[in-house]
Amino acid sequence: MKVDGQPYRSIWVDPDGSTVRVIDQTRLPWAFETAALRTLDDAAHAIRAMLVRGAPLIGATAAYGLCLAARADASLPGLERAAALLNATRPTAVNLAWALARMMARLRGCGERERVETAYAEAARIADEDAAQCEAIGRHGAALIAAAAGARPGRVNLLTHCNAGWLATVDWGTALAPIYVAHERGLDVHVWVDETRPRNQGAALTAWELGRHGVPHTVIADNAGGHLMQHGRVDLAIVGADRVAANGDVANKIGTYLKALAAHDNGVPFHVAVPSSTIDWSLASGRDIPIEERSGQEVAIVSGRTESGAIAAVRITPETSPTANPAFDVTPARLVSGLVTERGCCAATRAGLRALFPDAAHAEPA
């Protein structure tokens, strides 16, 4: 998408044909800086230190990490070591292992002298496919927004939680893709952006990317969404997901469940936008999804910019008060109006998913 009128992806290859370039997301929203990745270690560091985040972007970065590794050592043992190192950077990101396996399968099938070129071509395909998949999600989801817009005159108000935008993918995003498509088609959209405590991905990343692309938006405390829905100020809620179970249950950033409850209570459609790779056909229900408990320091300490322009961290809780930080929650399928995938929209049910992905049914648990 665009940053102040200039089109960007979240990862690309420099004109020299080898240097991989990413946006340093740890500096957002305060500074728009790119980082050059020239070695395997650069790529591993970018993932580990969260210069890049979001499962699809992590996958693409790992794929390009293997390209950089191949430039130094294109032997198969060398590439296997590189893949193992990259795979250990963020052990829970499903796209990471998937992208590395796909790259290695391709590289094992060609001679050592072709491997650098083959690697860059395959990494580019992974990136392009992700962008195309997200754009397709955007087209399908934009129809839902257009329907909401058609229902009454004036601006369409959307609400989103966390960051499922182009910064989390290679381009377009998942939850934000429909919003970008609707905006580009000239629909008058406005987005309520949950700040998304405790890591503030909404306040920092979603607000930044919507603002830089020119999409009207307003940042709110996570507490405010229910009240806005009660007063008819949200036409449609749309979020991404970390994992969707085969019955349509959705694991996403902590707090998603509360917004789904409020949407349901107020008759506001609540949609979840995901590429099909996020659907875990082996999980019968969301009850089986393990929830990561992250450091309580994320609740106690808030980072931001002081008036003088310095980035500072401040503690907001008493030092003697414990903090807890479950990172995700599971929204039961009964609260989800629909899933938006690259193949189209479907009900958040086993039957709905099966109808859209008949080829995936074999992976389902008995």
Place this chain on the structure above:
Amino acid sequence: MKVDGQPYRSIWVDPDGSTVRVIDQTRLPWAFETAALRTLDDAAHAIRAMLVRGAPLIGATAAYGLCLAARADASLPGLERAAALLNATRPTAVNLAWALARMMARLRGCGERERVETAYAEAARIADEDAAQCEAIGRHGAALIAAAAGARPGRVNLLTHCNAGWLATVDWGTALAPIYVAHERGLDVHVWVDETRPRNQGAALTAWELGRHGVPHTVIADNAGGHLMQHGRVDLAIVGADRVAANGDVANKIGTYLKALAAHDNGVPFHVAVPSSTIDWSLASGRDIPIEERSGQEVAIVSGRTESGAIAAVRITPETSPTANPAFDVTPARLVSGLVTERGCCAATRAGLRALFPDAAHAEPA
């Protein structure tokens, strides 16, 4: 309640018999400092600059403000001017006008030479009555906690939102009073404290007062409560209220509605603790309660303590992103398991309230 073993109220008269002493709540949780109020202007400043907050404590501070005014000028015109000045400090706090009216009625009825003594005695009665009312709420609410404790072995886990503790009243608090009583009776209670964005009253004040009194607690992001309820980790939710309508609808800090929805969805009792002065018999339903829209800066800027110990404010949103900040929401009575008042508990319904307060029925709208 206690601060590190020492009993405190949130407002008291120094041994000199005239200086009024309050806790400077703007310095919490980082420093426990008291402020001496020696003049009418000191009292007005304490309310205006939010050294004191919480409707009952604001009322008591205003009452003592009239005592300080009487020491300088006990004439009726002088006292009327003082009352008008105090009344303008926080125009929306209902207890402020109520306490001033009660004080002025008392002072008009006595001679000028008795007014200082009469004023201090009446202000002390207002403070004592508030403390007694809150203690009664505590006793009635503790029975609910004991019932939850009796239902299964081990610790009772409570969840609260915002600060409705002794810092918001003269002593005991409203939502926290039952927790203090249960704790003093030896029940093993633990409190999940919503940080309560955007002003962080939970993280700053509730965590501080529970911790200093010795009540086990854990601060969580506002997003986390639904997930904890889904996993059986909350036995009872209890909050205060800014206003309760005659049908049991509850206006309270923004985000209360989302927790009530989650409690309802998971069969967790959701109680609202209020002195009867918070019940607005003239309001047929919560739909009629106006919701204050506060400055968006409260969402954009977070205050806390840096590692070096300085208090600093940091911006967490891009400067070009608008913010919105509705301060309260209305929880429909259907989501409220019960109201806890100084007279006992009742259903959050017109009939429930009428049965407990038959004397107030005449104030109801037709």
